[in-house]
Amino acid sequence: MREYLLTLCVTAAVTYLLVGPVRKFAIAAGAVPPVRARDVHREPTPRLGGIAMFGGLCAGLLVASQLTNIGDVFTQSDEPRALLAGAGIIWLLGVLDDKWGVDALVKLGGQMIAAGVMVWQGLTILWLPIPTVGMVAITPLQGTLLTVALVVVTINAVNFVDGLDGLAAGMVCLAAMAFFMYAYRIWYSYGISAAAPATLFAAVLMGVCIGFLPHNMHPARIFMGDSGSMLIGLVLAAGAVSITGQVDPDALKLFDGSEKAAVQATVPVYIPLLLPLTILAVPLADLILAIVRRTWNGQSPFAADRGHLHHRLLEIGHSHSRAVLIMYFWSALIAFGAVAFSVRQSASMVIVLTIMLLSAAGLVVLLLPRFNPRVPMWAQRLVPPRYRLQPAPSAASTTASLPAGTDAEAEPAAPAESAARTAGLNGSTAVGERHRFTVRRKIDSPS
Numbered sequence: 298m299r300e301y302l303l304t305l306c307v308t309a310a311v312t313y314l315l316v317g318p319v320r321k322f323a324i325a326a327g328a329v330p331p332v333r334a335r336d337v338h339r340e341p342t343p344r345l346g347g348i349a350m351f352g353g354l355c356a357g358l359l360v361a362s363q364l365t366n367i368g369d370v371f372t373q374s375d376e377p378r379a380l381l382a383g384a385g386i387i388w389l390l391g392v393l394d395d396k397w398g399v400d401a402l403v404k405l406g407g408q409m410i411a412a413g414v415m416v417w418q419g420l421t422i423l424w425l426p427i428p429t430v431g432m433v434a435i436t437p438l439q440g441t442l443l444t445v446a447l448v449v450v451t452i453n454a455v456n457f458v459d460g461l462d463g464l465a466a467g468m469v470c471l472a473a474m475a476f477f478m479y480a481y482r483i484w485y486s487y488g489i490s491a492a493a494p495a496t497l498f499a500a501v502l503m504g505v506c507i508g509f510l511p512h513n514m515h516p517a518r519i520f521m522g523d524s525g526s527m528l529i530g531l532v533l534a535a536g537a538v539s540i541t542g543q544v545d546p547d548a549l550k551l552f553d554g555s556e557k558a559a560v561q562a563t564v565p566v567y568i569p570l571l572l573p574l575t576i577l578a579v580p581l582a583d584l585i586l587a588i589v590r591r592t593w594n595g596q597s598p599f600a601a602d603r604g605h606l607h608h609r610l611l612e613i614g615h616s617h618s619r620a621v622l623i624m625y626f627w628s629a630l631i632a633f634g635a636v637a638f639s640v641r642q643s644a645s646m647v648i649v650l651t652i653m654l655l656s657a658a659g660l661v662v663l664l665l666p667r668f669n670p671r672v673p674m675w676a677q678r679l680v681p682p683r684y685r686l687q688p689a690p691s692a693a694s695t696t697a698s699l700p701a702g703t704d705a706e707a708e709p710a711a712p713a714e715s716a717a718r719t720a721g722l723n724g725s726t727a728v729g730e731r732h733r734f735t736v737r738r739k740i741d742s743p744s
Contacts, residue, residue, distance in 0.1 A: 300364045301481070301500045307360045308504025312353030316512045319349040320519045328396050328522075342517055344395040347524025350505045351388045354532070355381070357501040367497060369490075376494040379418030380535045386411040387452070387531050391524030404523070405449070411531060412448035415538075416441045422538055448534040454584045455530030456523060458606075462515035464621050468579065468628045469529045470506035473499045475632035476533070480540050495540035502532045515617045578631045579606070579624060614666030626659055 323329065323343035331341055358377060361367045371377050390407040393399055399407075415421070421444045425433045435443070459465035477499035484492035506529065512518050521529075583606045610620035634652045638645060 298481070298485075300361070300367045301477075301496065303364070304357050304361045304367065304497070305500045305504040305507075308353045308357030308501050309508035311356040312349050312505050312508025313511065315349035315352045316346060316509060316519060319345060320512075322348075323519065326396065342520055344520045344522035345392065345524060346509060346513065346519045346521035347388060347391050347395070347526075347528050350509055350521060350525045350528055351384065353505045353508050354384060354501055354528070357504055358497075361497055361501070367493070370493045370497055373490065374494050375419040376535075376539055377497065379415045379420035380494075380498060380532065382418055383411040383415040383420075383448075383535070384528055384531055386414060387527045388524055391522060391527045395522035395524050408449050408452050408527065409445055412445040412534075413441070415448070415535060416444050420444070420535060420538055422447075422541070444538055447538060448531060450584075451534035451537070452527050452530035455533070456526045457584045457587060458579070458624075459521065459526040461617060461621050461624075462517035463510055463513045464624055465526050466506045466510050466513055466521065466529070467621065467625050469533060470503055470510070471625060471629045472533060472632050473502040473506065473536075475629075475636045476536055476540070477503060478633075479636045480536070483540065492540055495536045498532055498536040498539065502529060502536070505529060505532075515621070579628045582606070610663075613663075623659070623663060626662075630655055630659065 320343055323345040326345070328345045329341045329343045358381060362371045362377075387408065390399065390404060390411070394404060421437075422435065422440045425435055455465055455469060458468060477496060480492050480496040480499055483489050484496050509521060509525070513521065586606075606624070610623060611617070615623065630652060634648065637648050
């Protein structure tokens with residue numbers, strides 16, 4: 298565990314320190330696109346943050362290769378080299394897209410090439426544990442197609458969710474934490490060395506996201522761009538392929554002699570694609586909804602719009618930071634819920650009830666802007682400013698708001714009190730106090 302923590306810290310430190318020089322380079326290189334209609338930020342912000350993230354990834358893998366225990370991963374497996382090769386291709390494609398723009402089909406082809414290179418280097422799905430059937434060996438062609446599909450879907454899911462400051466990096470960091478807990482348990486508790494590469498990938502991915510987040514939180518000083526979002530999506534997919542497609546569930550020896558029973562006991566976690574799908578449930582839901590919405594409207598599935606989940610949260614009335622935290626909450630709930638279920642199947646009912654309670658609390662927070670509660674005076678400082686009663690306007694401000702050249706006389710007593718209550722005004726006087734005032738303005742006519 299200490300070596301993984303050291304790798305994580307080195308990756309985070311290198312990423313954090315590289316962001317400053319990369320930001321200056323992005324500004325000098327002109328990688329500061331203008332604000333588009335679908336953007337939520339108001340000032341042009343440089344991209345190319347993926348350069349710093351790729352530097353942190355390389356530094357983390359380099360340090361890990363020199364450590365005593367983790368270093369065995371590089372000598373016993375080709376998966377780290379496969380990851381680095383695929384990450385280099387997808388990172389270079391993202392840099393070109395951030396600077397000059399790349400056609401959507403060309404970008405899709407580049408993603409498939411990066412996934413194909415990882416398969417060629419040995420990072421691929423070898424077999425599928427199927428419920429009620431057992432282990433099913435798949436052909437190299439089937440493994441290649443399944444691996445490429447998983448990598449491409451994960452990359453685009455992360456890319457689609459990258460719409461608010463700190464959203465993509467935070468969600469992927471939470472997913473990497475859940476993945477690290479799961480993979481480390483398989484590697485350390487059961488002694489399965491095939492899970493070591495996925496554990497390393499998760500640790501490095503956490504470091505990359507943690508190092509980049511301080512610069513990317515609202516208001517962001519730099520964006521990761523496609524060079525960063527596609528990079529972290531590929532690393533997450535590589536960990537999913539490694540842990541779900543190359544670790545034999547029967548090696549856990551949960552049941553003696555029955556491979557079929559072992560697979561059934563580890564459902565749903567050991568079904569390939571299910572664990573990464575649960576961890577990326579929110580981004581994938583956003584991806585599917587976006588494709589259906591755009592196709593239904595006669596647009597290209599890759600056309601940009603303002604219909605993503607984070608855009609809808611802003612339209613409901615959530616602030617930028619609160620929308621990001623809500624997306625964090627749902628991603629963490631699904632990811633850690635799946636991992637908890639894989640660890641404690643005997644307490645599945647407790648886990649389900651806990652998830653239901655947390656989901657109910659999350660729905661209340663999600664729908665909170667739909668309500669405008671009447672908060673008592675003693676609780677004014679305990680609620681956000683949007684729910685606090687505002688002080689009543691003074692007579693001077695009321696007079697200033699009237700058109701020039703007119704005489705205005707407010708109705709005494711009841712109408713003024715009714716209007717104040719309707720607008721939710723908080724007078725500094727006690728409730729029930731009646732205000733009587735007369736505002737008159739005399740305008741001298743020109744002689």
